Amino acid sequence: MLKFRADLHIHTVLSPCADLEMSPRNIVSGAKEAGLQIIGITDHNSTRNALVIKNLAQAEGIYVLMGAEVTTKEEVHCLAFFEGDEELKEFQNYLDDNITKIPNPNGHFGYQPVVDADENVLEMVDYFLTSALKKGISEIQQKVYDLNGIFIPAHVTRPMGGIFTQLGFIPATLSYDALGITSKTSAAAIRATKGVKPDVTLVYNSDAHFPEQIGRNYSVFHLEEVSFKEIRMALNRLHERFVEER
Structure with a gap:
């Protein structure tokens, strides 16, 4: 197996809470400087x-x-990932259809530009992107899996948006590939205080909103090669693929 450094939670300039320096090129440059192979x-x-x-x-x-x-x-904040462009497009349509559209006039809640590789603004999203969807966590998880995606509840113990904060527990019927955690906690502490089972993978991510935050918290994946399939196997600890825990 080969080792790959990964940070699976990075925001771009599109997020209203992210710095305007989080352009596509700056993110790629920052990931390279941080020694990341997967973002x-x-x-x-x-x-x-x-x-x-x-x-x-x-x-x-x-x-x-x-x-x-x-x-x-x-x-509850959850990460959803997709392998192909068509699945990504279908999930975007799902988001558009189900988000609560609170107006964001003149970037009141933060600017939300869709950009190209040269930082040209293609579109300004005119509704607040951090609003909740009209769908519950189980419904969203099912949609992600219907599109053969990866589903990870994010920063699970964070005071706002974490599943333990919002719900107090993880529903027994909820399926997921891993749980995301930040540098402010440890895998051992979460397992001890929240009853997370030993076979559940905990993934360290940065939740970067500024260039200097990229890769500040990362995970090490053990894979045969880098691919969507291999990453999913590692998250689910299949066929000797896994994510290091520290």
Whole structure:
């Protein structure tokens, strides 16, 4: 097996809470400087900047998981990733159809530009992207799996948006590939205090909103090669693939 450094929770300039320096090129450059081989693009409730970063990153040997950080009806934040462009497009349509559209006039909640590789603004999203969807966490998870995607509840113990904060527990019927955690906690502490089972993978991510945050918290994946299939196997600890825990 080979080792690959991964940060699966990175916001672009499209997220209203992200710095305007989080352009596609700056993200790829920051990932390279941080020694990352795998990154996840996870803007709030939008996938529209993911493909341009994937195309830029390929030239630098960096694999991009394309997706979004979804806010469920319960206001739980979850990461959703898709392998192909068509699945990504269908999920974007799902987001568009189900997000609560709160107007964002003149960037009141933060600017939300869709950009190209040269930082040209293609579109300004005119509704607040961090709003909750009208669908619950189980419904969203099922949609992700219907599109053969990866589903990861994000920063599970964070005071806002974490599944333990919002729900108090993980529903017994909820399926997921891993749980996301940040540098402010540890895998051992979460397992001890939240009853997370030993066979559940915990993934360290940065939740980067500024260039200097990219890769500040990362995971090490053990894979035969970098691919969507291999990453999913590692998250689910299949066929000797796994994510290091520390």
